[in-house]
Amino acid sequence: MINGLNIGIVLFLIGLYGIITNKNVIKMVMSLGVMGNSIVLFFISLGYITDGEAPIMTSGVKQIVDPIPQTLMLTMIVINLCLTALALTIIVWLYNEFGTLDMREIG
């Protein structure tokens, strides 16, 4: 029952709850990070085959884990990095304009 897929979905919902109920803008960005990493966990456990080994083609390897979700996740981690950097830049700009980090006071 405790495998990567279920924990991934639980973390996703925790991240979503964090975005809904936080007032501080930086905590919302951190919840976005939690959601992104939960998707990484979900995808990597999609490809798991029981008794499979890591997908490195050395000799004597019989059954490998599926390498496609891992490739997709490399791309996704890079895109999330750009998104987080952009969100933090906008937050610094907002702080310079308004002087507060509270979501309800700004907008």
Place this chain on the structure above:
Amino acid sequence: MTSRIVKTVTKDLLPFILLFGVYIILYGHLSPGGGFQGGVILATAVLLVVVVYGIGRFQKFIPYLTVAETVGVTLFVLIGMIGIAYGKQFLVNFGTIPLMNIIIGLKVFVGLLLMYLFFIGWEVKK
């Protein structure tokens, strides 16, 4: 961040971290790793020096880094187009995957370094 122990250890460890990053970039097509991962390790090594020794000496590199970043991406797309000149499709592999790994590694290194330098520079100006 300016105690003597930290400064000495950083100065002695820096070449090894850089070497490890270059190793991960170059072996990327055979073992885990590749362009993005090695680039992040290289950027972390230089960022350690920036955090410990202060940003003053790095301000003058910023225009050169921007040029390097853009040239890197342009080279990547142009190497992909070499396949078209030979009659096959875009991004065909004829031995260019390690070269593309190196270009991506350099670009990620420069990009992350620039991002961090801009953030720190903002803070100091305010």
Place this chain on the structure above:
Amino acid sequence: MIEHLPIFLLITPLISGLIVTLISISSKTEKIQKIITFISLSLPFLYLTLLFQELSDGVIEYNIGGWTKPYAITLVVDDLAFALLVITSIVTFLSFIYSLKCMRETGGNFCFFYLLMTTGLYGIFLTGDIFNLYVFFELTVISSYILITFGDKRTSLMASFKYLIMGSIASFFFLLAIGLLYIKTGLLNIEYLSMNIHQIDCQTQMVIFSLFLVALGIKAAIIPFHVWLVSAHSTAPSPVSAVLSGITVKTGVYIFIRIFTLGCTLQNLNETLIALGALTALGGVTGALVEWDIKRLLAYHTISQMGFIIVGIGTFSDIGITGGIYHIVNHAVFKGLLFLCAGSIIYRTGTSDIREHGIGRTMPITLITYIIAALAISGITPFNGAVSKSLIEASVYNYPIIRLILVFASIGTVAHFSKIFYYSFIKTQKHRDPLRYQEVPFSMLIPMVILAFLCILLGIIPNIWLDNFILPATSSIIGGYNVIQFKLFDALLILKEMIIVALGIILLKVIIVRSKDIDRLRTFISKFNLNICIFLMAITLVFVLVIFSLSN
């Protein structure tokens, strides 16, 4: 060289953007950058004319990297993608010409991000691989977050941040749906997925559809998920608003058409979509009742027109999908024109509140193009809105409640555009200096005139466009080719439009007279901030899952 055209379509804006950045480091003038951007945004017209001749032989496919079909990332150009590519190239090119005079003080960065967004948009319509679609979605949407912040800083930063949060939630739901599709079918190619999606068991199909509904609902601004659109599109600079409202909002509907119309066997899919679409059409118009800011009004009407498109596509019949695709093309044209007109008025008067405009007769070309666009969006006969709206209303003929809701939405549309016309153009303010309000500069007039000309052209001879562009697009989705002809100047249609216009003007009188009640409605609507709407989103997801599990 001809078979490499799809990849040239992607590489041209990308390399031009990089060259623009390199030049902007060395030189400080913007002329060379604008010339390079202009050339690279007009080259796709050449590519698309060459592709049109190739397209008559069949679907064009291009595998990146030389791999074979199920394992490669393919770029697919079929008729649906071709129609949307043409409209993308037209709208981005004309908005760039408009922005030459309008965005003066920004430096080379504006051209770079604009070209990056154009690359992303071409990539979305060209790609045939679902994870590649996610990558291009992110490229488009990150560039648009940055482009929105070029507007007025106090309001646009918060609007961009809210858009960022909602867009990221949409991307994460989209990725969850991709993961579920991959684990059940093992395929990532869109064409193979749409053929195999009916082999998945019903429970998982339900969950996949609900996740797609949330993801695409946020991107296409269906009603519980629409919170980000009004602030984001109204605080962006005008040419960026035209591209965002014209094209970026439609990409959600496009991917929905690709995956789901072929093989989905869920039972209540039609009716859920039609109900949500009708709710969106009415909700957009209702939300616009309380607004006096011209760009916010236009953004609310974007939501309403997206409701029409979703009703049209949700019927899964060939008249409905034809109407939906034609309305996508028409809406890009007339909404782009409306945003450019609004931008011209704001450029000359400096304020976006319509009660303070009062230009009168001093800007004649803006007045004429605005009248053409307002008549087109209301669905009056010689213009293009009438064709697509009547096709959509004809496709829901067996759901009378939905037809009534769509008629109410049309009445509201007429009322609001008459309101803008009355306040901005007719009512002159006596104490204004008329010399200040000359016509806008020539380079801002050309795109408006060209778009107005396209509005008229798409409306007067609809059968040519239907036969050559839209009906092949429909047949590439549904299969089978029904000839649909549109009879222009049908008497019943003109009568219906006259009734809608009359009722709309009566509604306008009601709005002007009872403005105090309207203000109370405004304070009620402004309580729907971001957190409440994400909560409503989660409730809608649960509700949709419950409906499906009860009916299957």
